[in-house]
Amino acid sequence: MGHKHKKHEWTEERSERFIKSVENRIGKRYTSFIKKINSFMKRYDFNENGKIADIGCGPGFLLFELKKVVPNTEIIGVDSSELMINTAIKKAKEQRIYNFEFKKGYAENIPIEENNVDLATCFNSLHDFNDWKQSIREVFRILGKNGIFILHDRSGVYPKWKFISVIFRIGIRNAIRYYKTRRSWLDPNLVETIMIETGFQILSLEKKEHYIIVGRK
C-alpha cells in the first residue's frame, strides 16, 4: 500500500446527504459566487442568450441561481451521479425552469460537442474528478472561441487552521466530513499552470480559502 490518497467516493448516500445539507443554505453557498460570475459576465461581454455548462453540477442549484440573473441562457449540467442528475431534472421542473438539459457524464469525457458553449463553470467539484487535468482539457474543447471558464474550488494551500470558519458555516458534523476530503484539494498555482498549458488565457486569479480562476479560450 502506498500513500496515494483514495478519493472519497460520491456514493448515493453521500450525494443524498450533500443535497440535504446544501438545500438549506442555497443563499449562503452560491450567492457570492453568482455575484462574481455576474460581474465577470458583464466584464467579458457574455451574450445573455448564450449557453452555460456547469461541470460537476450536482443537483443543479448553481445553474438555477444563475438563471435568475441571466434568464434567457440555455443551461446544461453534467454530473457523473445519476442521483444528482435526476434531482436536478426534478428541481428544474418544480421551479419551472426552461431551456435546460442535465446529462449524466464524466468531466473527463464531457458529453457536449466541441465549440459549443459560451461559458463553463465548475463549482467546488474539480478536486473530486478522477483526472482533473483531463477535465480542464475537456472544458477547453467544449468552449467556443473566446468562451470563458470560471472555476471555483477549495484551495489546498490555504492555512488549514482557518478551516475553523467552515464549522460556523456548515456545522461541525458536515465540517468534519468535508475536512476529510482535504488531501484532494488542489494548489491553485498548479491548476493555473495546467490551464495555461491547455491553451487558456488567464483573465483573473483570486486565491483565498477558495480560489477562483477565470480563463478565456
Ligand SMILES: C[S@@+](CC[C@H](N)C(=O)[O-])C[C@H]1O[C@@H](n2cnc3c(N)ncnc32)[C@H](O)[C@@H]1O
Ligand atoms: C462537491 S459536489 C458539488 C456539486 C455542485 N457543483 C454544487 O456545488 O452544488 C461535487 C460533484 O462532482 C460530481 N463528480 C464527481 N466526480 C465526477 C466526474 N468525474 N465527472 C463529473 N462529475 C463528477 C459529484 O457527483 C458531485 O455532484
